Amino acid sequence: MSTPPPFPPPIAPRLYKSESMGTGCLVQGLGLVGGPVIGAVLAPHLGIFGWVIGGGLAIALLIQGSGMAKYCLCGSCHNRLTSHKVTVCPACHAQLR
Numbered sequence: 811m812s813t814p815p816p817f818p819p820p821i822a823p824r825l826y827k828s829e830s831m832g833t834g835c836l837v838q839g840l841g842l843v844g845g846p847v848i849g850a851v852l853a854p855h856l857g858i859f860g861w862v863i864g865g866g867l868a869i870a871l872l873i874q875g876s877g878m879a880k881y882c883l884c885g886s887c888h889n890r891l892t893s894h895k896v897t898v899c900p901a902c903h904a905q906l907r
């Protein structure tokens with residue numbers, strides 16, 4: 811039994827979710843481990859700049875990971891939205907608010 815797509819498009823709330831385990835967490839872990847490792851590898855060659863690059867990479871990954879840990883879902887079909895600015899669900903065309 812299949813349900814046809816609703817028409818006109820429904821108005822659906824935007825659901826905010828955050829994942830404790832997932833890609834964002836993985837990226838943050840990568841930053842925490844990879845940053846110091848890269849710093850330690852580069853430091854003998856570049857001195858303080860090695861640590862700056864490693865630390866910068868760690869911070870960039872931590873910020874990136876925390877952003878990825880939060881995401882939006884369509885309230886109608888629970889499709890994951892690519893950004894918070896999406897106004898129409900690409901899957902079910904519901905208007906998001």
Ligand SMILES: [Zn+2]
Binds near residue numbers: 885886887889899904
């Ligand atoms: Zn949807």
